[in-house]
Amino acid sequence: MSEPLALIVAPFLTVLEPAFRKGGLATARAWELTEDQRPQVRAIVHAGEVVLTQELLASLPALGLIACVSVGYDGIDVGWCRANGIEVTHARGLNAEDVADHAIGLLLAAWRNIPALDRIVREGRWKQEERIGSQPSLGGRTLGVVGLGHIGAAVARRAEALRLKVQWWAPREKPAAPWPRAESLLALARDSDILVICARAEAGNRGMVSREVIEAVGSQGMIVNVGRGQLIDEDALIAALKDGRLWRAALDVFVQEPTPAERWADVPNAVLTTHTAGSSNEAVPLMVAQAIDNVHRFLRGEELASPVAPVAG
Structure with a gap:
């Protein structure tokens, strides 16, 4: 069986790739992704303010999770994702x-x-x-x-x-x-x-x-x-x-x-200032670790640590 991949969509997150890999995740970059790799992508590790298009998500047939290293997830249509079997997590309260x-x-x-x-x-x-x-x-x-x-x-x-x-x-x-x-x-x-x-x-x-x-x-x-x-x-x-x-x-x-x-x-x-309010040396590792933990929980079929809460109706 092919190794599951965690896809990095935001280029500025590539600086965190060593942490993802140390955490046991095989990663790929969206701008370098081959057609053969698309079925291997099980999760996206993401910064929530960056817009994820439905076209991209629909092109990943095995995708089941978007794990945001950020608190925000405004670039993600959570309703559409859940309707299409994709869960979303975020770094709730960590920074x-x-x-x-x-x-x-x-x-x-x-x-x-x-x-x-x-x-x-x-x-x-x-x-x-x-x-x-x-x-x-x-x-x-x-x-x-x-x-x-x-x-x-x-x-x-x-x-x-x-x-x-x-x-x-x-x-x-x-x-x-x-x-x-x-x-x-x-x-x-x-x-x-x-x-x-x-x-x-x-x-x-x-x-x-x-x-x-x-x-x-x-x-x-x-x-x-x-x-x-x-x-x-x-x-x-x-x-x-x-x-x-x-x-x-x-x-x-x-x-x-x-x-x-x-x-x-x-x-x-x-x-x-340059959108750095939550980017401390202490908070960022916690946020990355939580995203990694959520991916592993998803791959094991376990309860997610920090799913995005349903919007009150």
């Missing part, structure tokens, strides 16, 4: 603390204007008279969390330590949550000085942080995004930053990744 750390780092960097101040020092533009009264205090402000999963809750806990008042909104209620839930996303935006996007991307929430929501945060408010780029109307965000309808933004995720440098060249008051 939430790291993502929350990064979110708070972005928040502080943007609120306190740290990157711009660093440039002032390095470029010899430091003027003593500009030190006084140039920064708004953070304490006592209201932080709104969009999406109260593992990441959102971790952000909320950290925000309390920063003397922030926390509230949140998500489509589904969480009766055990210790923070108040806003009646809507728009209401949350209106009542928040800082809006932190931690929601999972789904088919129905693209652009949920719309122009109206952005303007509700307002000219003295800030938006932080560690969820997915497509959750925000990015064009509206850029326009609002340029004309002052939004004070500041801090983003780790973008509609297109890598995002074009020229898109942000003249955008003021924005702190940008």
Whole structure:
């Protein structure tokens, strides 16, 4: 019998191939796959934000699992997969603390204007008279969390330590949550000085942080995004930053990744990082190990460790 293969579809995941192989998985790359190998592909090891087409999946007759090393799986049509006998797993909660750390780092960097101040020092533009009264205090402000999963809750806990008042909104209620839930996303935006996007991307929430929501945060408010780029109307965000309808933004995720440098060249008051919030030296091995474990469980016919939960109807 031919050895089962785990297929790598996202080229940037090739750096993890040694870990997959050390974990006992024979791998193949989608862009090098031969027709003879297609029937051997039993699983895909994947990063969930990369779109998997139905044409590709249908061309793999023995495929039964997509194991995401990421928490997100927005590039996968989970309903279609399950209807066609393909299960989907993800790295549930494994990097939430790291993502929350990064979110708070972005928040502080943007609120306190740290990157711009660093440039002032390095470029010899430091003027003593500009030190006084140039920064708004953070304490006592209201932080709104969009999406109260593992990441959102971790952000909320950290925000309390920063003397922030926390509230949140998500489509589904969480009766055990210790923070108040806003009646809507728009209401949350209106009542928040800082809006932190931690929601999972789904088919129905693209652009949920719309122009109206952005303007509700307002000219003295800030938006932080560690969820997915497509959750925000990015064009509206850029326009609002340029004309002052939004004070500041801090983003780790973008509609297109890598995002074009020229898109942000003249955008003021924005702190940008390279979708690395959850990529710590500690979290990544755990995420890879869980994906490998899910593949082995699937091949043995055992219960999967971290299947994507069915969407509430």
